[in-house]
Amino acid sequence: MSNTDLSNIEVNQKPVAKRSNPFANVFNELVSFCRSRSMFMLHYCTGCGAIELPPAMTSRFDMERLGIQPMVTPRQADILLITGYVSIKTLKRVILTYEQMGAPKYVIGICSCTVNGGMYWQSYATAKKLDEYIPVDLYIAGCMPRPEAVIEGLQQLMAKIKTDEANSWKKYYEHYDYYLGNQQHLFGNNWQTPTDIIGEAKTYQLEGPNTLGEHTKILESVQRPLEPLEMKL
Amino acid sequence: MNQLDTLLLISLITALISGLGRRHQLIGWATAILLTVQFLALLSISSLGYGGTVIESAVNLTILGQPLSWRFDGLSWFFALITIGAAMASSFFAAGIWAKKYKKHGGNPGLLQFAMSLNVFTMLVLLASGDLLSLFIGWELVSWASLLLMVLAGGIATQWGLRYIVYATAGAMSILAGIGIIYHLTGSFAYADLAAAASTFSTTHVVVLSLLFIAGFGVKMGLLPFHLWQAGAYAETPGPGSAFLGAISSRMGLYAMLIVVFQLIGLGKMIAVEIPFTFLSLRDLLMWVAAFTIIFPTYTALRQNDARYLLAWHGIGQGGYMMMGLLLLDPVGSAGGLLHVFNYATNQAALFLAITAVVYRTHTADLNRLGGLVNRMPLTFLVLLVGIIGLAGIPPMNGFVSKWLIYRSLIIEGMPLLFVATVIGTLGTILSVYKLIHNTFLGQLRLEHEHIREVPWSMLAPMLVVATIIFITGFMPGLVLDWVASAQAALGFTPLAYTLGGVETARGSLDMIWLCGVLFGGFGVGALLFYGGGNKAKRVHQLDNYAGGHFLTADTRYHYSNNFYAGLMHHIGGWYRGTFKWLESSLISIVSLLSGLTQILFHSYHPALFLLITATLSLYFFIG
Amino acid sequence: MQVTLLTIMEVILMPIVAFIIGLFMVLMMRKLAARLQRRVGPPLFQPLFDIVKLYGKQTQISHGMIHDIGIIMAVGGYVAAEALLPVPGMDGIAAKGGLITLAYLTMVPSLGLALGVGQCANPNGSIGISRALTSMLAYDIPFIIVIFGVAYQFSSTNLVDIIATQQAGGFSTWGISEMPVLAVAGLFAMHASLGKQPFEIYIAPAEIATGPMVEMGGKFLGGLFVMQSFQLYTASVLYVSLFLGGGENWITFLLKSFGVLAIPVVIAYLFPRYRTDDLVRLVWKWPVMLALIGIAFVMN
Incomplete structure (x- = not known):
């Protein structure tokens, strides 16, 4: 793999300019607080870890008291839970799903398989390290982790969101070239999703110096156009 | 010659011009503009729409000793407004670039304009009718004029048009029968005489007359069970023609029904008529x-x-x-x-x-x-x-x-x-x-x-x-x-x-100004929440x-x-279940079976005898 | 002029009140569901957290202008409808619209939402809307019979009159004691109109991915959350106005409207959902039958 390993690199945080208006700061803090207290999760039940989620949601552990609710589509969700090994075919769907979520979005890798492939280490068809393809905020290791561990992990994520530290979603925009490169390495150079990450990064000023690069050039050369249908008179 | 005559005359001229010049390139615009002139002429008698008195036409004819008259009142004006308005919208729509494409695909836009303006003229004649005879004349004119519009497209439209005209003829027969009975009872075709005499009609007369007229006019309105012709006939007409027909054509049935059944025979009497063995009047x-x-x-x-x-x-x-x-x-x-x-x-x-x-x-x-x-x-x-x-x-x-x-x-x-x-x-x-x-x-x-x-x-x-x-x-x-x-x-x-x-x-009141105000205020709040709150959507x-x-x-x-x-x-x-279609087709089968049988009998057995029987029966029907 | 100004003040104030009460209704619904499932349930401000978070999303996607306008109409339609729904001390423009107008005005948000969902070009959403309209066809028939019965009973379509008549005569003139059968049918229809189990075939998360909401994220979903709180408020307050004598004061008003809403919510979480055709069959059978019997009592 030509790229450097980014999994430990922090986002080059543009220091959030403290606005002079104190109300604006209060407002930002309020939004962060609400983000941490209202997390809609999309559980992409790829492996055995999914079995630990129902007890975490239902009466024994009741996630809803923390404001965590299951949701159905990526558009509605804030957290993407990957609950087990990710085969290469699945990974394509995981990436599409992740890209369709609205930022800020968080990824939690549950079970050992998402960390290093776990017992599928020798499998030719399994993606070993999830965070080479999409940025992961939090891993909950274990085979499988108990619901207590899942909730513990979610609470850690809540604490990070509350203090605006859970920013790995920005990494995807800022280092898109790196992630795309890894994806192309796995799926071939024709790889593309119908989502427009570069356009999104431009619209919301989330670009970094590494958003574009050699891999995005390859993407541009093969990509079917994705311009939205403009209203024409 | 008063304003009503002017209106009718302009309408006739419009129909004539668009008919004669239907091959000309600019006929679409000419028709549309002439329709606008008609609209202005209609506006010149707009007092009718604000409680004005009836305008009588200066044209009076006498046919077979019966006077024919035309007049406009508030109701006619209201319907005429809709008619000319709908025709204007369709005509302007069809006049420009639409016509070019229609022509390229083998249509004749001039003919469409002519059919529409002819429809407007006949409808105005119907709306202006001042007695039962002129009503019937107007009715027939409208029926045939709309047939022209319906069959313009050819092909399947012709079939629908033929279906329509079968229904329309049956309806017209029913109306004619009704008018005949009225003439028999009152000896006059004038509205006033009918209105005066209606109070003396027996229940049977009221029932028979209203059913005859409602069935006859109901055909045009598409009243159940006479509705089967309408959808196809209107839908297969070339676009702007559909718009015109759909908007107003079948309302002519309603207008005639209003005049004859509601106004002259009087619906009040129908409440009194109980249908046997039911609770219904x-x-x-x-x-x-x-x-x-x-x-x-x-x-x-x-x-x-x-x-x-x-x-x-x-x-x-x-x-x-x-x-x-x-x-x-x-x-x-x-x-x-x-x-x-x-x-x-x-x-x-x-x-x-x-x-x-x-x-x-x-x-x-x-x-x-x-x-x-x-x-x-x-x-x-x-x-x-x-x-x-x-x-x-x-x-x-x-x-x-x-x-x-x-x-x-x-x-x-x-x-x-x-x-x-x-x-x-x-x-x-x-x-x-x-x-x-x-x-x-x-x-x-x-x-x-x-x-x-x-x-x-x-x-x-x-x-x-x-x-x-x-x-x-x-x-x-x-x-x-x-x-x-x-x-x-x-x-x-x-x-x-x-x-x-x-x-x-x-x-219980309704105030749309407040309601719209609040509704659009609400939309404003919604827009404020949507565009004001949250980041701009990509x-x-x-x-x-x-x-x-x-x-x-x-x-x-x-x-x-x-x-x-x-x-x-x-x-x-x-x-x-297609019950009405089934009814229609079984009716058709019965009629064709009967006609076939008669034809066979007539041709192969005793032509002279059947001629005699037919003649005797007809004579009995007409004289007896 | 004075009256107009006062009316405008009320028209502005009523939706705000409705929204706040509606948020608590959402909370009550979720709390009740949690308690029935022996859970703790969400904290007090959870509905507000959800809405603020959704509006605060960094990236938002839209499928086009009608998608945006759909959300605006969904929220705006209810904001307008609240001005026609009297609350203690405020009549708004209830006298200028009345019962039938209110019933049809509450269709505007649904139509707006349907348009917005349509533009998303997602078949799940379209299926959801087709099911939602079908179930609207189902529950609106008993609902409209109930509305007829009430309007006939009080010989008025003016909600202000209807409430005043009930309050003047005390409990014995309340809709529920004058026409108990209609009240039951009305409750049934109201339950179906809320789109909660067992009548939530058009949401069906596991089957059509929440139907109309499938492409709604960020402030689009936030708008729908706002709409939901309005919807709960409108349904229960309308029922209270028709059958429970409206609110004499704010305390009884809130007690009644939360109490009424609690009934369908409690029932909802005990049942799985009906299929579309079963829903139509059920709603056209029982509540319609009850409503017709109720009408027969009222008309005599």
Whole structure:
């Protein structure tokens, strides 16, 4: 793999300019607080870890008291839970799903398989390290982790969101070239999703110096156009 | 020669000019402008719409010793306004670029304009009729003129046109029989004589006459069970012609029915007529006919997969509302019925023109072959949206006001089942118009429609004008209620006490100005919340869509359009039995069997004997 | 002029009140569901957290202008409808619209939402709307019979009159004691109109991915959350106005409207959902039958 390993690199945080208006700061803090207290999760039940989620949601552990609710589509969700090994075919769907979520979005890798492939280490068809393809905020290791561990992990994520530290979603925009490169390495150079990450990064000023690069050039050369249908008179 | 004669003369001249010059390139514009002149001539007698007195035509003919006269009152003026308005919108629409394409595909736009202006002239003649004889003449003229418009497209349209003319002839026979009986009873064709003599009619006479006239005029209106001809005949007419026919043509049946049955014979008497072995009076029976005219065609429309047929079926259904409102006989209900004539005409014109615009660009009205056009034809979408909100009777468009009046009256009069029937019709309308707009304008844009554009301004302008009228008369229904009140007065109803914003009564009023104000205020708040709160939304491609992780591609069609209300049809699908079609076809079979039998007998056995029998029977029928 | 100004003040104030009460209704619904499932349930401000978070999303996607306008109409339609729904001390423009107008005005948000969903070009959404309209066709028929019965009973379509008549005569003139059968049918229809189990076939998360909401994220979903709180408020307050004598004061008003809403919510979480055609069959059978019997009592 030509790229450097980014999994430990922090986002080059543009220091959030403290606005002079104190109300604006209060407002930002309020939004962060609400983000941490209202997390809609999309559980992409790829492996055995999914079995630990129902007890975490239902009466024994009741996630809803923390404001965590299951949701159905990526558009509605804030957290993407990957609950087990990710085969290469699945990974394509995981990436599409992740890209369709609205930022800020968080990824939690549950079970050992998402960390290093776990017992599928020798499998030719399994993606070993999830965070080479999409940025992961939090891993909950274990085979499988108990619901207590899942909730513990979610609470850690809540604490990070509350203090605006859970920013790995920005990494995807800022280092898109790196992630795309890894994806192309796995799926071939024709790889593309119908989502427009570069356009999104431009619209919301989330670009970094590494958003574009050699891999995005390859993407541009093969990509079917994705311009939205403009209203024409 | 007074203003009415001028109007009729201009109308005749319009028909003549567009008929003679139908091959000329500019005939479309000429007809449209002449129709505008007619409209101005109509406005010059607008006092009729504000409670003015009747205008008699100076032309008087005497045929076979019977005087023929023509006149205009508030009711005629109201209907004439709609007629000429609808014709203007359609004519302007058809005059410009639409005509070029129509010509390129083998049509004759001049002939279409001629047929429309001829229709307007005949309709004005009918509306101006001053006695039963001139009414019948006008009626026949209208029937044949609309046949001309219907068969213009040729092919399948001709079949529908022939079907129509069979129905229309049968209806005309029924009317003729009614007029004959009246002449027999009163010895005159004059309205005044009939009105005077009507009070002395026996119950049998009232029943027979009203049934004859209602059946005869009901054919044109598409009243159940005489509705089978209408949808196809209107839908297969070239676009602007459909808009004109759909908007006003079948209302001529309502007009004639209003004059003869409501005004002259008097509906009051029908309440007194009890139908044996039921709890129903004759009026109740008619109201149920109206209710079924609302429900059955509306739910037939729900099943259509062709936008034009869908709209045409709704046209039949909406006629039921007008009938229902007028049969209520009170100021509120009858105002609702009459107002609905106007509102429905505007809605239907807008809808048919919008669909014609879609057909102009995409060459299809098949609801399973369209989709996503809103990005390409946004203004047409707007017109269609305004039209469907009006047709479905949802605030703030004008259709809501007329339906509100009808509902209100049904509540006051205490008719729960009829009320429910009208609401069922409205709900069916909402379902099917959503299907219409969803399958054409929303959803996935098909690959072959990627490059189409909005229709040109010569087509857009009339559509937008009609849509504006729909909105304004919904915002200030008092504008139209003025004319409705004079029409009510001309019919002998107590006029409705109205305000500019609607109706104000002690126990339940409607003020559309406030309502629209609040509604648009609400939309303003919604917009403020939407655009003010949160980041600006980025527009995405239609393929960037949730499909359970599946990658969508442009060559896969994923627009959900076929069998749109599958769940509902699972339940009610079995109720569509085609009973009326079955009735029609069995009637046809019986008639053809009889005629075949007679022919065989006549030819192969004793021609002379059968001639004798026929002659004797005819003589007996006519003399005896 | 004075009156107009006062009316405008009320028209502005009523939706705000409705929204706040509606948020608590959402909370009550979720709390009740949690308690029935022996859970703790969400904290007090959870509905507000959800809405603020959704509006605060960094990236938002839209499928086009009609998608935006759909959300605006969905929220705006209810904001307008609240001005027609009298609350203690405020009548708004209830006298200028009345019962039928209110019933039809509440269709505007649904139509707006339907348009917005349509433009998303997602078949799940379209299927959801087709099911939603079908179930509207189902529950509106008993609902409209109930409305007829009430309007006939009080010989008025003016909600202010209807409430005043009930309050003047005390409990014995309340809709529920004058027409108990209609009240039951009305409750049934109201339950179906809320789109909660067992009548939530058009949401069906596991089957059509929440139907109309499938492409709604960020402030689009936030708008729908706002709409939901309005919807719960409108349904329960309308029922209270028709059958429970409206609110004499704010305390009884809130007690009644939360109490009424609790009934369908408690029932909802005990049942799985009906299929579309079963829903239509059920609603056209029982509540319609009850409503017709109720009408027969009222008309005599």
